[in-house]
Amino acid sequence: MIEEILWEIGAVKTGEFRLTSGKVSNVYIDLRKLPSHPQAFRRVVEALAAVARTIEFDAVCGIAVGGLPIATALAYTLGKPLIYARREKKAHGTMKQLEGDYARGMKVLLVDDVATTGGTLLDIARLLKSEGLEVVEALVVVDREEGASEALRSEGLRLRSLTTLKKVLSARA
Ligand SMILES: O=P(O)(O)OC[C@H]1O[C@H](OP(=O)(O)OP(=O)(O)O)[C@H](O)[C@@H]1O
Numbered sequence: 713m714i715e716e717i718l719w720e721i722g723a724v725k726t727g728e729f730r731l732t733s734g735k736v737s738n739v740y741i742d743l744r745k746l747p748s749h750p751q752a753f754r755r756v757v758e759a760l761a762a763v764a765r766t767i768e769f770d771a772v773c774g775i776a777v778g779g780l781p782i783a784t785a786l787a788y789t790l791g792k793p794l795i796y797a798r799r800e801k802k803a804h805g806t807m808k809q810l811e812g813d814y815a816r817g818m819k820v821l822l823v824d825d826v827a828t829t830g831g832t833l834l835d836i837a838r839l840l841k842s843e844g845l846e847v848v849e850a851l852v853v854v855d856r857e858e859g860a861s862e863a864l865r866s867e868g869l870r871l872r873s874l875t876t877l878k879k880v881l882s883a884r885a
């Protein structure tokens with residue numbers, strides 16, 4: 713089970729954490745360490761691939777940093793092209809925010825590690841739309857169920873997840 717895997721690799725942390733949205737929480741899911749555990753990583757990516765195979769899309773878009781290794785492994789597993797978004801536009805070099813090769817009209821599956829308010833997914837969905845891409849759905853490992861699903865729905869996007877924070881916490885050994 714995904715929830716058990718997260719506990720096993722120590723991805724569930726307790727303490728006091730400031731979240732991206734500015735909220736404070738006493739629990740934090742740290743999936744940045746997932747690729748350091750190859751067997752767990754493979755199981756999570758296989759579970760994501762099972763969901764992704766039910767969706768029609770042309771390319772995976774990962775969100776740096778936490779979502780990028782996961783999206784990369786997912787795209788590789790599915791044999792789909794990968795593009796990825798920085799949280800901020802580069803201030804030098806190419807000056808880009810969206811990396812990789814893409815074309816207008818491409819159907820994209822947006823992938824991240826965790827969704828809380830959905831602000832990050834929405835920002836990147838808007839970036840993709842501004843480049844002429846079509847975001848078909850968003851897929852994350854953990855939905856904290858703190859507004860992301862509703863926020864995405866209000867812009868016509870469905871959020872899918874492998875699990876929720878509630879399920880992770882109730883699976884605690
Ligand atoms: O739904 P939201 O309220 O937007 O929060 C979720 C976002 O927060 C985390 O990223 P973080 O900003 O910590 O960046 P990182 O992945 O680069 O560490 C997480 O990886 C999501 O992208």
Ligand SMILES: O=C(O)c1cc(=O)[nH]c(=O)[nH]1
Nearest residue numbers: 731732740741742826828
């Ligand atoms: O909302 C966030 O910033 C956030 C929450 C969480 O549990 N894990 C994470 O990586 N980010």
